[in-house]
Amino acid sequence: MIDRIARVQALRIAAQRDYVTTAGLRAPTLPSGADPRVLNRNTGRHICIYATRAETLLIQITTEAGVVGWGEAHSPPTPRVSQALVEDLLAPQLVGRDPLAVEAHWDRLYNSMRLRGHNTGFMMEALAGVDIALWDLKGKLLGQPIYRLLGGPFGVTDEAETVRVPCYASGIPGATLDERLQAAEAFIERGFTAMKLSIGRGGFDEDLEQAETIARAIAGRAHLTVDAHGCYDAHTAKMAARRLEAAGVRWLEDPLPPEDLDGYAALCAAVDMPIANGETECTRWQFQEKLRRGAADVILPDVCRAAGISEAYHIALVADLYNVPWCAHVSTCSSVHLAASLHLAAATPNFLICEYPNPLSPNPLGDPLLRQPLRYEAGHLIVPDGPGLGITFDEEALAAHTVA
Structure with a gap:
């Protein structure tokens, strides 16, 4: 009997960090009017926005028997975007399915938004979190490390x-x-x-x-x-x-x-x-x-x-x-x-x-x-x-x- 997927959950986690000691860069400065929750990585035209705290999105997939797999959708600096994608778009396509069919799930989830041009960015980060959780779950169900x-x-x-x-x-x-x-x-x-x-x-x-x-x-x-x-x-x-x-x-x-x-x-x-x-x-x-x-x-x-x-x-x-x-x-x-x-x-x-x-x-x-x-x-x-x-x-x- 297949131990099917019962739940897919997305959890945001966060902690304070010292930007200088973490990134090895001089403390960036905020431009006038900038949101204090983010930092600018580079000067000039090519600016990368970083959160002022460490934060990420964990994905937890649980089977009907209670076996849990963990994944991560890093998604800086707004993990709430990937959280919404997981909860509203990806999770409904997985509940009730065989957790061992990891590659088949990846193909279906990727194709669900492919023709709309969502083949990069937050969509792929959300898919990454789900896919890693499925591999973790598969390894636990089969008693083997992923490698x-x-x-x-x-x-x-x-x-x-x-x-x-x-x-x-x-x-x-x-x-x-x-x-x-x-x-x-x-x-x-x-x-x-x-x-x-x-x-x-x-x-x-x-x-x-x-x-x-x-x-x-x-x-x-x-x-x-x-x-x-x-x-x-x-x-x-x-x-x-x-x-x-x-x-x-x-x-x-x-x-x-x-x-x-x-x-x-x-x-x-x-x-x-x-x-x-x-x-x-x-x-x-x-x-x-x-x-x-x-x-x-x-x-x-x-x-x-x-x-x-x-x-x-x-x-x-x-x-x-x-x-x-x-x-x-x-x-x-x-x-x-x-x-x-x-x-x-x-x-x-x-x-x-x-x-x-x-x-x-x-x-x-x-x-x-x-x-x-x-x-x-x-x-x-x-x-x-x-x-x-x-x-x-x-x-x-x-x-x-x-x-x-």
């Missing part, structure tokens, strides 16, 4: 069959160069061999000088990548890439606006440094066009934006057709996001490295909400080996952060 259901592991294992995924420390915190250099040293002391610096708030030369200084300070011990958050045009992106390459930076992330595929293709052809992008794309079709045009040397799909584990898995395999590696984009979110990324990483042959948001500033919506935290060891994250995602929420801690 095994997907055919893994490809990751590094030891004699105890522990699956390890390489990771980098993301967001070097500090308001000054000296503070960032100290943070970089702290990452190295914790065993990290790679880290990422966020730029785009200072002037062109100021940003690059900081990146060059940090890259040279850690040379031979760790690699630096740089995230420009789409703040350059084609000319300045080329200038930045050549300077950063000379300083030993491993790759440049998102130097151009995401729509500029021609610019990305030209930049990839013009410089030897790998150019990474793709956190904004949501489907295999979008990534296929990017890859066909040679517009990325490394792609960065985000499992909580790219329509969930089902679609992110397809995206990774499409990239493999072009011999392009992928890196898991992970932002400040719950541990569901990170755990789902680790399972996907362990199940794909062309995985490169996983983003680990600033380990020096614990995420209040991450490990503190779990009964057992995710494990980090010497530059690697350990993939949970329990059924499904392999993580369990502390119900009291979760309730304390749930937004009514």
Whole structure:
């Protein structure tokens, strides 16, 4: 007898955060008349709005027998939008159905709004949360971790069959160069061999000088990548890439606006440094066009934006057709996001490295909400080996952060 889906619920959770130590950027300033609940990420034309607190949307799918699967639709800075999509559009299509038919559910839910043009943005983030919850539920019903259901592991294992995924420390915190250099040293002391610096708030030369200084300070011990958050045009992106390459930076992330595929293709052809992008794309079709045009040397799909584990898995395999590696984009979110990324990483042959948001500033919506935290060891994250995602929420801690 099939243990059918009984309920699909969406829970908003939130916590206060220190923007500077979380993102590793100088505190953004609000323009005149701006809503104080949001922050502007970049100066100039390309502005990204961030919430002033950590917040995300969890999806809980429960079977008739009471088995629960968890997912996450990150949806910054307004998770209420994805909450409405889940509750009003996606949940009614799932109740009463077989929870094991995950790919069939994904296809039906995606197609339910495809012809209306909703193949990106909040719709895909809502679908991601539902899809991850279904995979967690399937793993629990079958007693297997998700990476095994997907055919893994490809990751590094030891004699105890522990699956390890390489990771980098993301967001070097500090308001000054000296503070960032100290943070970089702290990452190295914790065993990290790679880290990422966020730029785009200072002037062109100021940003690059900081990146060059940090890259040279850690040379031979760790690699630096740089995230420009789409703040350059084609000319300045080329200038930045050549300077950063000379300083030993491993790759440049998102130097151009995401729509500029021609610019990305030209930049990839013009410089030897790998150019990474793709956190904004949501489907295999979008990534296929990017890859066909040679517009990325490394792609960065985000499992909580790219329509969930089902679609992110397809995206990774499409990239493999072009011999392009992928890196898991992970932002400040719950541990569901990170755990789902680790399972996907362990199940794909062309995985490169996983983003680990600033380990020096614990995420209040991450490990503190779990009964057992995710494990980090010497530059690697350990993939949970329990059924499904392999993580369990502390119900009291979760309730304390749930937004009514």
